Amino acid sequence: MKEKLTEEFESIGNMHYSANTNTPLREDAFVKTDDEKVQNIQKHFKAIMEELGLDLTDDSLSGTPYRVAKMYVKELFYGLNPEHKPKLSSFENKYGYGKMLVESNISIDSSCEHHFLPITGFAHVAYIPGERVIGLSKINRLVDYYAHRPQVQERLCLQILKDLQEALNTESVLVMISSKHLCVSSRGIKDKSSYTTTLEYGGEFNDINRRKEFFNCLNQKID
Ligand SMILES: Nc1nc2c(ncn2[C@@H]2O[C@H](COP(=O)(O)OP(=O)(O)OP(=O)(O)O)[C@@H](O)[C@H]2O)c(=O)[nH]1
Numbered sequence: 079m080k081e082k083l084t085e086e087f088e089s090i091g092n093m094h095y096s097a098n099t100n101t102p103l104r105e106d107a108f109v110k111t112d113d114e115k116v117q118n119i120q121k122h123f124k125a126i127m128e129e130l131g132l133d134l135t136d137d138s139l140s141g142t143p144y145r146v147a148k149m150y151v152k153e154l155f156y157g158l159n160p161e162h163k164p165k166l167s168s169f170e171n172k173y174g175y176g177k178m179l180v181e182s183n184i185s186i187d188s189s190c191e192h193h194f195l196p197i198t199g200f201a202h203v204a205y206i207p208g209e210r211v212i213g214l215s216k217i218n219r220l221v222d223y224y225a226h227r228p229q230v231q232e233r234l235c236l237q238i239l240k241d242l243q244e245a246l247n248t249e250s251v252l253v254m255i256s257s258k259h260l261c262v263s264s265r266g267i268k269d270k271s272s273y274t275t276t277l278e279y280g281g282e283f284n285d286i287n288r289r290k291e292f293f294n295c296l297n298q299k300i301d
């Protein structure tokens with residue numbers, strides 16, 4: 079089972095890119111269960127808090143190592159466990175819809191792998207169907223899955239793009255992410271106003287007119 083999961087994880091969408099966009103993982107990444115990971119991280123985080131001089135006998139602090147460990151494994155980083163990868167059910171494009179579909183304002187809640195601080199913002203995804211269409215919510219679910227790993231925004235963008243290209247069997251997919259990195263706004267340079275936009279695409283989106291059409295769709299307001 080564990081070997082199978084590792085294989086699955088490593089084979090994620092190698093179809094269209096020679097660059098390796100996989101999240102760097104240790105070989106033993108799937109040996110321990112999530113509950114074992116929570117137990118171990120709890121001990122390590124207790125040591126960090128004690129090193130900072132905090133008194134863990136205080137009843138407000140005593141549960142924090144467990145809370146943080148559970149939050150890492152089960153709330154912030156569940157996308158490291160391939161068992162949580164959504165099934166991207168696709169359907170035959172019987173109706174022959176052939177123009178652009180845009181799923182916009184998909185919430186991004188991710189974490190920066192350099193500082194383990196939040197990345198928050200939105201993803202906008204577009205594709206031009208061939209023979210297959212995909213359930214709309216599966217796009218949001220895929221974004222959510224890859225966001226819940228320690229990330230850099232460029233790789234997050236590519237991981238979403240590659241899986242959608244594979245599921246839809248077309249290169250004509252575009253993924254745009256605009257987000258704020260707390261590691262830029264709340265520490266270091268402490269720039270509160272800047273945000274980061276990444277844009278990756280293939281197929282028909284190489285045509286500037288297709289990308290303009292996409293940007294026009296983003297400007298539509300429905301409420
Ligand atoms: N390319 C890219 N860089 C990121 C992302 N998230 C954070 N970073 C950057 O990663 C870099 C890490 O740089 P270092 O110099 O090793 O770390 P640092 O001393 O904490 O850097 P400062 O943030 O400049 O204080 C910083 O410039 C971050 O802004 C991301 O998603 N993509």
Ligand SMILES: [Zn+2]
Pocket residue numbers: 190191192193194195259261262
């Ligand atoms: Zn960071």
